[in-house]
Amino acid sequence: MTIVLHELVGADEARPFSPHCWKVVMALAHKGLPFERKPVCFTQVPGVEGGVSKTVPVIRDGSQVVADSFMIAAYLEETYPDRPSLFGGDGGQAMARFVEAWSQSTLHAALNVIALHEIADRLAPEDQAYFRPSREARLGKTFEQIAERRQAEIEGFGAKLTPLRVMLKSQPWIGGSSPLFADYIVFGALQWARVVSSAPLLEAGDAVTDWFERCIDLHDGLGRAVAAAG
Template sequence: MTITLYELAGTDLSRPFSPHCWKTAMALAHKGLDFDRKTVSVTQVPQVEGGVSKTVPVIRDGSRVVADSFLIADYLEETYPDRPSLFGGEGGQAMARFVESWSQSTLHAALNVIALQEIHDRLAPEDQAYFIPSREARLGKSFDEVAALRDAEIAGFSAKLTPLRVMLKSQPWIGGSSPLFADYIVFGALQWVRLVSTARLLEEGDAVTDWFERCLDLHGGLGRSAPAAG
């Protein structure tokens, strides 16, 4: 049975941009599961599966509906144990929790500032009207105040990747010899900005850039199938 993945997109449906939805898409592909991608707009999220969640991703797998990217990964691992593991064991699951916390607190905090205006500009008018007050409330700043921080966040972003950069000197993936869900967590963050923003945050020849390019090629080029922002 094909799994349905609900994911977020703006007016360009070829660029579903939510970092959390990309985690789930990569996790489903990692497991080798068939899935359909159903895009929804910001204001359509409350209608998904009868309002099961205020956010996406949400998946439907037969009679089961699961929300939240990490809970979905846990569900896939438990439900399909005979398929490639997303965690490689309990330790890998705990590691992924740490990676998610680091990504959310460090990378997402910067990317929310860097890409905020560009995300807004890629939404339909009715979604823009919701997006502005919701993000201002989340960030505790006006759009103009956030925009004033953008250049500084771009300039400082490479340094935020230092832990990943150093680690990649000794292993090709966060998961070790092969990618795990922890890789998809960080990939989702960088894929997000790749799809919505013209800011170029990764430098040629950097170990992080090489890792990201390998991620784009995983699972038949699933990540690369969505065109980068022009």
């Protein structure tokens, strides 16, 4: 049975950008499970699967509906234990929680500033009307105030990747010898930036850039199928 994935898009349905949805796309491909991607814009999210969640991703697997990217990954791991593991055991799942906390508190915090205006520009008018006030309320600042920090966040972004850069001296993936869900967590953040923003965040020759390029090529180039922002 094909799993249905509801994922966030802007005005162009062919350019899904949510970091959390990208985690699930990669997790489903990692498991080798057939899935159908259903595009959802911001103002459509409340109607997804009867309003089960205020956010996407949401999947439907037969009669099961699961929301939240980490909960979805845990569900896939438990439901399809015969497929390649997303965590490599309980310890790997617990460590992925740390990676998620680091990614969201450090990388997402910066990217919310860097890509804010570019995300808004890629939305349909009705979603733009929702997006600005919701993000200003979440961040506690106006778009104009947030924009004042953009250049500083761009210039400092590389330093935020130092833990990953140092780790990659010892192993090719966060998961060790092969990618795991922890890799997809960080990939989701950088793919979000790649799809929506033209800001120069990764440098050629950097270990993180090389790792990210390997991520984009995983699963028959699933990440690369969506072109980088111009």
